[in-house]
Amino acid sequence: MRFDVERRALLTCALAVALVLGLIGLGPATSRAEGPPPPQSTMVFGFGWNVGDARARFDGSEHFGFGPAANGMAAAGALAQGTLQVNFTASAVAGTQTIAHLFSSENPSHGATLSLVGSSLRLQVTGASGVLLERTVPVALTAGEPHQVHVVVGNGHTWIHLDASPVLFTDGAPFMADFGLDSVHVGQRNAGDGVWTDGFTGTIQRLVITDGRVTSPEMQGIAPDNDSINRFPVALDDLETIRDQLLAPDKETPSTWVFTGDSITHGALWTYGFRSWAEQAQARFAELGNEEDTVVNTAISGHTAGASANTIGVRDTFEERAGQYDPDVVVTMIGMNDAATTTNQTLSMYEDNLQEIIDRTRAVGAVAVFATANPIQGGPSGVRANYPEYVQTMREVAARNQVVVIDNFGEWRFTNAGEAPQLWYGDAIHPSAHGHWQFARNFFETFGRWNPEAGVGAEGAEIPRGGHVPNSSVLLTNAVSQTFGYGFTGAFDGTRVEDRSVDLGTTGVGSQVQGTYLARFSTTSAEEGVLLSLHDSATADSFLRLVSRDGGVHATVVNEGRELLSLSSGDMGLDDGARHSVSLAAGQGTTRLLVDGLTVAIADRQVFGADVPTADTLHAGGVATGGGVSAGFVGNLERVWAWAAASEPFHYLVERSATVADPEFVDSFLGFSAPTHQSHPVLVLGELSVLGRRRGAGAPGPRS
Structure with missing residues (x-):
């Protein structure tokens, strides 16, 4: 064991010097028009070592930490919400290894333990009433690679991110005040009676506790005054590729983006003629100065990740949906129909299909991105009672493959205390035009490119005002x-x-x-x-x-x-x-x-x-x-x-609204004739809202 008075004194001195020299920034946040918004939280407690410092290395037999007298500990112990951030590199991924143990010195069994179990990540929180939260996420960590975990707690939920991408979202929000935090240690778990166990082998660079949510730009290290929160950011390679190359303002080479999935991405009906989130993305690309980027929306209502008795799968038609367009990025939002018992798509089948989508995306040289869909309004029930499990499976498959996740499900629930506004929904499972705008916003915020002050994503752009669709008598508040x-x-x-x-x-x-x-x-x-x-x-x-x-x-x-x-x-x-x-x-x-x-x-x-x-x-x-x-x-x-409601309002909408340009809307929901070719619905979005399309009669199935 090497936690002693001398070492605590040395570290305290080092931290003081770092603060004076600005090595660990704790100054107030400033806003820059050319960058992401300022931080949403402030560091309350933290410690760490510079890169290469031998004291950051642990061999499984030692631990280091602070007790009740440490500066900031009392404030951290009073937090009912916030973020725990830890940087580490594991030398091996076998057995149980404690990354951090935050606990009550009076009863060490009351606390939060962040640990590795093999290559999986586990969080356990216990209090006077027993286990408050315990979840293990199979993330397939790699030995010798640096990682960063953010445990974001608030609004009744716990949201875990690994390398700036979400890997778990769950109900329950126990935080420091729930177990009487007054001690923080890394490297081993305090089992009580002077016994320390489950030692960690590798490097633990830094631990920070904040009083609020750490945002995606902060996790990636691109927020203003980022050092005040995240001095050693770690992000997935694909996050950096998309952010710094494909979303770089005024880049030289245009990119092709394919958005695919089911009716939620298709966006033909519940937007009532306003832009889907794929179309919103195309508009934002132009705001970045990338007007020549091409967006292809190949989502089809009713479809699933893999084919079933009454649906056509994204996996099974991947070449047609994505491969043929030579994409740079393929964004897949799928799962609402997979979760329906009527499609007979089990969790294991869904998991295999998602893996195949990743493999096929990478085989054509594209970056794979997953996007979770919105929560079901009023909560999952009926044939989609297990929907949250499918959403979590998407996160876990993505984590094992280092795929970026745009977590709309988590974002909608976390920022709205569990229930998104009615205005964001067209019906219980489909987002309205407002909901699609939120999808687009979350997409660009994930990559740190949403910045209304710089003209990217003006608040409320391209969404209905006053509850009306232009030139239509249909009230969105009374949407069919x-x-x-x-x-x-x-x-x-x-x-x-x-x-x-x-x-x-x-x-x-x-x-x-x-x-x-x-x-x-x-x-x-x-x-x-x-x-x-x-x-x-x-x-x-x-x-x-x-x-x-x-x-x-x-x-x-x-x-x-x-x-x-x-x-x-x-x-x-x-x-x-x-x-x-x-x-x-x-x-x-x-x-x-x-x-x-x-x-x-x-x-x-x-x-x-x-x-x-x-x-x-x-x-x-x-x-x-x-x-x-x-x-x-x-x-x-x-x-x-x-x-x-009667179908006449739709008929009136199609005839009168110039914003409805997609024949699939007409054909699928009203029955008007449309040209038929040997293919499936495709919207190609570029300088015009709809540049071209092909459609045909796929098996419709239960729709989302």
């Missing part, structure tokens, strides 16, 4: 939300029926008094085929049905044998094998039947699902009866879904 949606793969042969009755109890789709029921299909059959049926299983005389027949579509609502609605399109040649959409929209005292977005029949009364009050069954593709299938559909039934 999806109440139900499900996609199917494979053909319907007249005997196949998809039973979605379980959704009646969780979505309220059958009790709507207004809204829109939609189905997207193709057929060459003139025979009657049920697209969507909401009915009472105990009787044949209470139902709402959308059917295809004789080249047209028909909508019928009957309650207890009394016909409430009958609308027909007549023969429109819809049995031509092409893709078509039919909608039944009820609202404002009328009910309309629409084909490919155009009204073909109207009733001067409002009739909808709630007018069949005893309905307990929801079928697609036919009606299953005890004797078989009635009115079985023959063809392809891609998707059925429901909205909380």
